[in-house]
Amino acid sequence: MLLFLLLWAFAEVCGFIGMKIASHPNPYMSYGDYFKIRKNLLGEADAASLPRYLPTPSLNYIPTPGYEYAGVVQHCDAGFRGPSVPIKKTDAIRILFLGGSTTYGSGVWHPDSTFPAQTGAFLRDQFPNKNFEIINAGTESATSAEELAYYHFKFRYYQPDIVVLHTGGNDALTGPKDTNYQPDHSSFRNIQFSVPELSGFGKLTMRSYFFSFLSINFYFKHLVEHDHVLQVREKQYYAKWFNAEDIDSTRISPDGFYNNINLLMEEIKRDGHQIMLMPFVINEEHAFSKENPAYVMRVNEINILLQQLATEHNAIWIPYTTSTIINAASWQDDCHLNDAGEHDKALLVSTWIKNYLQTKSSEE
Numbered sequence: 001m002l003l004f005l006l007l008w009a010f011a012e013v014c015g016f017i018g019m020k021i022a023s024h025p026n027p028y029m030s031y032g033d034y035f036k037i038r039k040n041l042l043g044e045a046d047a048a049s050l051p052r053y054l055p056t057p058s059l060n061y062i063p064t065p066g067y068e069y070a071g072v073v074q075h076c077d078a079g080f081r082g083p084s085v086p087i088k089k090t091d092a093i094r095i096l097f098l099g100g101s102t103t104y105g106s107g108v109w110h111p112d113s114t115f116p117a118q119t120g121a122f123l124r125d126q127f128p129n130k131n132f133e134i135i136n137a138g139t140e141s142a143t144s145a146e147e148l149a150y151y152h153f154k155f156r157y158y159q160p161d162i163v164v165l166h167t168g169g170n171d172a173l174t175g176p177k178d179t180n181y182q183p184d185h186s187s188f189r190n191i192q193f194s195v196p197e198l199s200g201f202g203k204l205t206m207r208s209y210f211f212s213f214l215s216i217n218f219y220f221k222h223l224v225e226h227d228h229v230l231q232v233r234e235k236q237y238y239a240k241w242f243n244a245e246d247i248d249s250t251r252i253s254p255d256g257f258y259n260n261i262n263l264l265m266e267e268i269k270r271d272g273h274q275i276m277l278m279p280f281v282i283n284e285e286h287a288f289s290k291e292n293p294a295y296v297m298r299v300n301e302i303n304i305l306l307q308q309l310a311t312e313h314n315a316i317w318i319p320y321t322t323s324t325i326i327n328a329a330s331w332q333d334d335c336h337l338n339d340a341g342e343h344d345k346a347l348l349v350s351t352w353i354k355n356y357l358q359t360k361s362s363e364e
Helices: 002-022 034-041 115-126 144-153 200-205 209-219 256-270 287-291 293-312 339-363
Strands: 053-056 060-063 093-099 132-136 162-166 274-278
Touching (some): 002 034, 034 209, 115 132, 115 339, 162 339, 200 209, 274 293, 274 339, 287 293
Parallel strands (some): 093 162, 162 274
16 A cells, blocks of 8 residues: 555656646647646636637637736736726727737737837827827737627727728638638637536546646647647638639629628728728748748738728728838747837837828818
């Protein structure tokens, strides 16, 4: 019995150490931390045990409210990055930023360093007598489908005065030329990334650190891996309903990106808000860009569509280019920026917002 207890204690210590070594800070949408996964499987999860994103009906997934990383609260209680903004409209000029990870600011660890937050800081300096409220609704990996849903089901209720759309990168990873392409991006998504609570014997075994370590590695490894919300696009997809060749392009575009952003802009205009559009800019010198010429080509196609949409909806076009970023070292990868890069981007955006506000004031 003593030998058994010693062996069991040794196994538990090994399991605990294994979980400790294998755990890492939550990257992106995975749980990362073995102990957090264990708490979820046991049904004992609290807010601190949730991943950076939560699956939700209608919106697909959102930034986890109250999520903390590197000792800083990253998301407000309403589920977007940065400080909370009341739904009830105030006398402040309210600016909504919609987009993916380049709006969220994946390259910076502090919410105040993102280009939406820095844009707000510039505007407050330039207009000391005005109040500004910034809503950073950027969501990592979001496509035009999520952005349309985010505005329609959620952010329109905030009644923003200006909506800055900065989108296209994630749509560039899929498109009508892909074998499995679906305009709703269903072939691009795997929304089953929540952790189901175990029951019975399964929950009993998870009380052990040793069996927890083994179980997570053998059965729940996908919860630790990077980007597990996204499906592998080459994987066979069974829910096909769309064929681009069957679409009458004179009536509707076979490109889901165009249709989604077109409808989004129509809704924003009907709500009486000013739209500003930014192209999706990539660093073509980065290895990912060089290794994926089809992605670069698709980004260029999307930017042409965005310019077309800006004209059709009389939106303000913000001429964001690679030259906007002063130092080449500011690029973290093909599209994400560090603090200095976000600063350069914010300077450009704030200049165009300032010009719009001054022109509007003169007309009034």
